Amino acid sequence: MDKSKRTEISALGEFKLIDRICASFQTEQKNTVKGAGDDAAVIDAGNKYLLLSNDLLLEGVHFDLTYFPLQHLGYKSVVVGISDILAMNGTPRQILIALGISSRFSVEMIDSFYEGVHAACKDYHVDMVGGDTSASVNGLTISITATGDVDKDKIVYRSGANVNDLVCLSGDLGAAYMGIHLLEREKRACNGQPNPQPKFEGYEYILRRELKPDARIDIIERLAQNNIVPTSMIDISDGLASEALHLCKASNKGIRIYLNRLPIAKQTYAMAEELHSDPVVAALNGGDDYELLFTVPLSKQAEVFAMGIDVIGHVTAPDSGAMLVTPDGQEIELRAQGWK
Amino acid sequence: MDKSKRTEISALGEFKLIDRICASFQTEQKNTVKGAGDDAAVIDAGNKYLLLSNDLLLEGVHFDLTYFPLQHLGYKSVVVGISDILAMNGTPRQILIALGISSRFSVEMIDSFYEGVHAACKDYHVDMVGGDTSASVNGLTISITATGDVDKDKIVYRSGANVNDLVCLSGDLGAAYMGIHLLEREKRACNGQPNPQPKFEGYEYILRRELKPDARIDIIERLAQNNIVPTSMIDISDGLASEALHLCKASNKGIRIYLNRLPIAKQTYAMAEELHSDPVVAALNGGDDYELLFTVPLSKQAEVFAMGIDVIGHVTAPDSGAMLVTPDGQEIELRAQGWK
Numbered sequence: 007m008d009k010s011k012r013t014e015i016s017a018l019g020e021f022k023l024i025d026r027i028c029a030s031f032q033t034e035q036k037n038t039v040k041g042a043g044d045d046a047a048v049i050d051a052g053n054k055y056l057l058l059s060n061d062l063l064l065e066g067v068h069f070d071l072t073y074f075p076l077q078h079l080g081y082k083s084v085v086v087g088i089s090d091i092l093a094m095n096g097t098p099r100q101i102l103i104a105l106g107i108s109s110r111f112s113v114e115m116i117d118s119f120y121e122g123v124h125a126a127c128k129d130y131h132v133d134m135v136g137g138d139t140s141a142s143v144n145g146l147t148i149s150i151t152a153t154g155d156v157d158k159d160k161i162v163y164r165s166g167a168n169v170n171d172l173v174c175l176s177g178d179l180g181a182a183y184m185g186i187h188l189l190e191r192e193k194r195a196c197n198g199q200p201n202p203q204p205k206f207e208g209y210e211y212i213l214r215r216e217l218k219p220d221a222r223i224d225i226i227e228r229l230a231q232n233n234i235v236p237t238s239m240i241d242i243s244d245g246l247a248s249e250a251l252h253l254c255k256a257s258n259k260g261i262r263i264y265l266n267r268l269p270i271a272k273q274t275y276a277m278a279e280e281l282h283s284d285p286v287v288a289a290l291n292g293g294d295d296y297e298l299l300f301t302v303p304l305s306k307q308a309e310v311f312a313m314g315i316d317v318i319g320h321v322t323a324p325d326s327g328a329m330l331v332t333p334d335g336q337e338i339e340l341r342a343q344g345w346k
Numbered sequence: 347m348d349k350s351k352r353t354e355i356s357a358l359g360e361f362k363l364i365d366r367i368c369a370s371f372q373t374e375q376k377n378t379v380k381g382a383g384d385d386a387a388v389i390d391a392g393n394k395y396l397l398l399s400n401d402l403l404l405e406g407v408h409f410d411l412t413y414f415p416l417q418h419l420g421y422k423s424v425v426v427g428i429s430d431i432l433a434m435n436g437t438p439r440q441i442l443i444a445l446g447i448s449s450r451f452s453v454e455m456i457d458s459f460y461e462g463v464h465a466a467c468k469d470y471h472v473d474m475v476g477g478d479t480s481a482s483v484n485g486l487t488i489s490i491t492a493t494g495d496v497d498k499d500k501i502v503y504r505s506g507a508n509v510n511d512l513v514c515l516s517g518d519l520g521a522a523y524m525g526i527h528l529l530e531r532e533k534r535a536c537n538g539q540p541n542p543q544p545k546f547e548g549y550e551y552i553l554r555r556e557l558k559p560d561a562r563i564d565i566i567e568r569l570a571q572n573n574i575v576p577t578s579m580i581d582i583s584d585g586l587a588s589e590a591l592h593l594c595k596a597s598n599k600g601i602r603i604y605l606n607r608l609p610i611a612k613q614t615y616a617m618a619e620e621l622h623s624d625p626v627v628a629a630l631n632g633g634d635d636y637e638l639l640f641t642v643p644l645s646k647q648a649e650v651f652a653m654g655i656d657v658i659g660h661v662t663a664p665d666s667g668a669m670l671v672t673p674d675g676q677e678i679e680l681r682a683q684g685w686k
Contacts, residue, residue, distance in 0.1 A: 013453040023453065024477055027460055033473040035439045037495075040475075047442060047475035049493065052392035060400075060442040060476050060491045066483035067446070099375045102387060102400040104489065106407070113353040113363065120367055133373040135380075135387035136400050137364055143406035149444065149489035151400045153389065155377075 021248070021342060044164050044256070045093035045240060046154070055161055057154040059090035065145030073189045073204075076115055078217045080122025083150050085221040086243070088130055089296045091154030092226050093241035095162040098154040101127070102136030106147030130223055160235055162300070164256035167238040171301035173261060173319040174236070174310050176225045178269040179246055180285055183292025184277040185209070185216030191281070211273045219296045225315075226298075232309050236300035245291040248342035249299050251328055257301075260322035263340065266333045267318045290330075290340075361588070361682060384504050384596070385433035385580060386494070395501050397494040399430035405485035413529045413544075416455055418557045420462025423490050425561040426583070428470055429636045431494030432566050433581035435502040438494040441467070442476030446487030470563055500575055502640070504596035507578040511641035513601060513659040514576070514650050516565045518609040519586055520625055523632025524617040525549070525556030531621070551613045559636045565655075566638075572649050576640035585631040588682035589639050591668055597641075600662035603680065606673045607658040630670075630680075 015023055028042040039055060040048035046059040063069060063086065069079055088098035103123060107116065116139075127134050136151070188209055196202030206213060222241075229236065238257050240249045246268070254261050268289045278285035301321055302310055310317060319331075328340040355363055368382035379395060380388035386399040403409060403426065409419055428438035443463060447456065456479075467474050476491070528549055536542030546553060562581075569576065578597050580589045586608070594601050608629045618625035641661055642650055650657060659671075668680040 011452075011454055015447065015449075015451065015453055015456070018453050020479060023456065024479055026453075027456070027477040027479070030460060030464065031467070031474040031477070033475065034471060035473045038440060038473045038475055041473060042442075042475055042477040047440065049396075049440060049475075051396065056389075056391065056396065058398075058440070058442060058476065058491065058493065060444045060478060060489060062444040062446050062478070062480055062487060062489050064446045064480065064482050064487060067481050100378060100387065100389060100398070102382075102398060102491070104400045104402040106402050106404045106487070107355065109355070111355065112351075113355055113358050113366075114351055116355070116363065116367070120370060124370065127371070131374060133375045133378045133381060134371040135373065135378055135382055135389075136398065137367040137371070137382040138400060138402065139360060139364055139367070140402055140404065141407050142404050144484035147402060147404060147446070147487055149400060149402050151398065151442070151491040153398065 040163070045090040046096070048094070048161065051155065054155040055158055057091050057094050057096040057156060059087060059152045061086050061090070061150045063148040063150070065147070071146070072193050074217065076118040077122035080119040081126040081218055083148050084123055084126035084130065084132065085219050085296060087150035087152030088132060088154070089221045089241040089243065091152050092221055092223055093239050093298060094154070094156060095160055095226060095235065095239060096154035096156040098130055098132045098152060098223070100133045100135045100153040102151040103134065104136070104138040104149040106140050106142030108142045108145055111146065130221060162236050162239040164238050164240050164253050167253055167257035167259050167301040167321045168303070169259060169321055169323055170304050171237050171321040172304060172307060172310065172317045173263060173321065174300050174302060174315045175269065175297060175318050176222045176315060177295070177297040178271045178274070179242070179295050179297065180288030180292045181212045181215035181271050181274045182219060182294035183288040184274045185212035187281055187283070188212060188277055189216065209273055209277060211271060212277055216294060219294070221296060222298050228313055232313065234302055234306055234309060236302050239298060239300035242295040242297045242299055243293055245293040246299065247290040247340050250340060251342045253299065253301065254328045258324050260324050260326040261319060261328045261340070262322055262331055263319035264331045267316065269316050380503070385430040386436070388434070388501065391495065394495045395498055397431050397434050397436040397496060399427060399492045401426050401430070401490045403488040403490070405487070411486070412533050414557065416458040417462035420459040421466040421558055423488050424463055424466035424470065424472065425559050425636060427490035427492030428472060428494070429561045429581040429583065431492050432561055432563055433579050433638060434494070434496060435500055435566060435575065435579060436494035436496040438470055438472045438492060438563070440473045440475045440493040442491040443474065444476070444478040444489040446480050446482030448482045448485055451486065470561060502576050502579040504578055504580050504593050507593055507597035507599050507641040507661045508643070509599060509661055509663055510644050511577050511661040512644060512647060512650065512657045513603060513661065514640050514642055514655045515609065515637060515658050516562045516655060517635070517637040518611045518614070519582070519635050519637065520628030520632045521552045521555035521611050521614045522559060522634035523628040524614045525552035527621055527623070528552060528617055529556065549613055549617060551611060552617055556634060559634070561636060562638050568653055572653065574642060574646055574649060576642050579638060579640035582635040582637045582639055583633055585633040586639065587630040587680050590680060591682045593639065593641065594668045598664050600664050600666040601659060601668045601680070602662055602671050603659035604671045607656065609656045
């Protein structure tokens with residue numbers, strides 16, 4: 007590429023940028039099983055596969071400390087890290103956290119952050135094994151490395167979906183996104199007031215989904231108990247639409263997702279109504295859900311229903327594309343967003 | 347600790363902050379061998395130990411893109427990551443890089459960065475296995491996770507130094523620090539000029555030490571060829587003084603470092619003279635050297651000399667403290683800096 011040129015990243019988009027980067031790297035270490043391009047890297051560790059992921063959370067992009075308690079942020083940082091491990095059907099084991107800290111932060115604030123990390127480590131039985139810090143010019147920077155492992159015959163990539171597989175989803179979508187919108191509204195309403203009284207009553211669920219999300223380790227455990235190994239899986243950090251497209255692309259398949267099967271919580275609907283926005287857009291593109299999207303053979307239908315898992319669609323041949331099906335049977339092309 | 351209090355991080359200092367964080371975490375996973383508190387975390391991977399490190403490089407703190415070419419920055423990011431693995435006597439295997447990118451950056455700039463990553467991966471035979479990106483409000487944020495492995499009986503911690511061990515150092519010190527000072531001087535001199543002509547002649551070595559440092563994989567390989575397993579080791583990222591103190595603290599020992607044995611390059615001396623600064627201060631506290639500081643038993647003296655390694659001091663009993671010895675025999679207490 008011509009180096010005197012300037013191509014805006016927005017012209018390419020996040021996902022094509024990542025594809026470019028990943029495509030340029032070949033691997034040569036014999037224990038590298040899977041490089042960039044899935045939820046976690048896969049390294050051969052003898053009896054098992056070791057899983058590794060790396061995430062960045064940046065102040066002003068991923069969180070706003072005006073309303074995000076540091077303790078919750080610590081907790082969520084761990085959840086974000088281990089969610090990638092779960093998406094490979096793995097068991098999370100360790101995390102490493104590196105912080106960039108500006109002079110705005112006190113020792114007590116950093117303590118609060120790590121109290122949250124501590125609570126999450128306890129809840130998910132992961133060990134915090136690296137704690138680097140450095141100075142930062144602007145705000146708080148959080149880097150999370152997560153490890154995990156998985157039996158070699160149980161690993162699940164994004165790429166294994168087969169035609170006619172069921173598309174399954176843990177939990178509901180769009181709640182965290184509506185939670186942020188509520189928090190932003192109350193931030194504006196309270197701005198400059200001497201005794202701010204944000205109105206959160208009745209919206210505890212969507213706030214919790216944004217501020218203290220769960221990593222769905224329970225789903226991974228129950229799939230194992232039911233002897234179900236999904237054919238493909240991904241966690242929903244950027245929104246259902248882009249994650250479903252990642253599965254399609256990696257598996258070289260099409261998909262049909264039925265709009266009237268998207269699980270959306272009552273509070274998500276109510277908040278969307280209050281804000282005159284569309285709950286389906288929140289479900290498709292909101293992100294920050296940390297639910298698991300996975301595919302299983304049609305023969306597993308009864309078992310996944312018994313687990314209380316929603317089936318939201320099915321896998322199709324690649325040439326029929328990735329489509330949303332409306333209640334009246336119309337098909338709309340699924341589109342991804344990602345950051346620009 | 348009282349949450350209404352505000353203790354400045356500067357009042358505690360970087361190292362005590364890290365100690366606080368690390369001390370608060372217990373490990374429970376049975377494959378966690380060593381948690382926070384060394385250059386890398388250690389995980390039992392069956393036949394070998396797996397090593398893991400996580401570093402952050404932040405624009406405005408760790409690099410200034412006015413003079414730091416993005417390609418070199420990509421290269422250096424890999425070096426920073428694998429240097430931690432080498433410091434455990436490990437062989438680097440994989441890296442994951444997550445970038446936070448502001449709108450100032452074009453696709454071509456990101457390509458340049460990854461060209462440098464690519465070159466370093468090739469030079470050090472490591473695989474790039476994770477390539478996440480996200481938006482950033484302020485500048486460029488680089489998170490590097492590095493992996494490696496080591497035979498279980500060959501791992502080297504910070505904690506194994508014994509009384510009378512020789513304190514060894516690869517390469518020379520303070521060059522990168524003087525390189526930054528030169529780059530900063532020329533940045534000021536060229537500021538606002540239509541055709542800036544920075545004066546770098548005669549200072550190629552110190553510039554290279556800052557802009558394209560080496561990770562001392564050659565030292566780890568030669569130690570192995572000579573059947574030398576150091577008793578303790580650390581890489582010099584923050585300056586000799588603080589790293590030597592880390593070895594002392596982890597090993598519960600004292601140290602004597604002889605000032606007239608500190609290896610300082612000619613160009614480092616020359617630049618220090620030009621800038622009326624002290625090359626010894628650069629050597630002790632400059633940092634960014636990425637050399638290895640390690641201890642070996644006295645019986646290995648001939649072998650390390652034959653390798654061209656400098657012996658700069660020896661390990662003492664803990665009650666005699668960590669001291670610098672001047673050419674006339676005076677002892678000065680060794681003090682660390684770190685960021686505040």
